[in-house]
Amino acid sequence: MAIEVYRIDDRLVHGQVVVGWGQPLALGFIVLVDDAVAASDWEQDLYRMGVPPEMTVHFETVASALEHAADYAAREEPGLLLTGDTAAMRALVEGGAAIPRVNVGGLHHRAGRSPKLRYVFLDPAEEADLRAIASRGVDVSAQDVPGTVPVPLRELLSRSGG
């Protein structure tokens, strides 16, 4: 499988993605799925400048990511698919993408969200999205960097503080 990690992270491309996961997995590419970023050359340029030269970034909408899913899966080099929110990942799963597991890597403090972990805060709609993803047989867990222990969705949702 070419895409090793399917991650939800509201910082999108940043240090944990490029270094924390990128180096141990020897990532060759990142697929950034975000409708707003995909529509903006300015945003794409900003995120493209953040990755090392040996890594490429592909910008997709949810719809185009579903169209190109097979192409990414066929690549030999390992990759990471990234969404900035739970809704986009849910749309990919419900759109038929073959996603075996989802990594909740970072959803930070915002009004309306409740703390679950130091790096995960969720509102009711986001909790519903994650439950919907898991109901499709996808293994959902929270983990910011590879060296930490993944927190399964059931435990994540039962938590009331970071």
Added chain:
Amino acid sequence: MTMSEGPRAIVAAHGDLAEGLVSAVSRVAGAAAASRLMPFSNATLGGAELADALRQAVTSSGAMVVFTDLPAGSCTIAARRIAREQPGLAVVCGANLPMLLSFVMAATGGPETWKMAVAKGQAAMCVAEEGARGD
């Protein structure tokens, strides 16, 4: 934070690194020089919130430059986003202590100040002793 006269900057980094760097600048160059630097951490902030908080820090401090740690890090992404909105703002990646010391010891601001700071930071990186060879 009360800042002394001279060029001002934000030091934006992961975890407690910015606080630590500014603390070290204070120990070496004095509190007045260190007060030109405002530490900023990305902890607990999402991408949009991080950019908002950094934008506010730049405005309130009068910073002319943002020093960040990782080129690929969220602080750098946020700082570059703000620099595109405010073309006079410089963003310098790879902050280290010699770089920041050079900056706070400068009497004037402007691009030459942070270009010199980058040169000092780069020049300070070296292998001081070779150590045991692995081959």
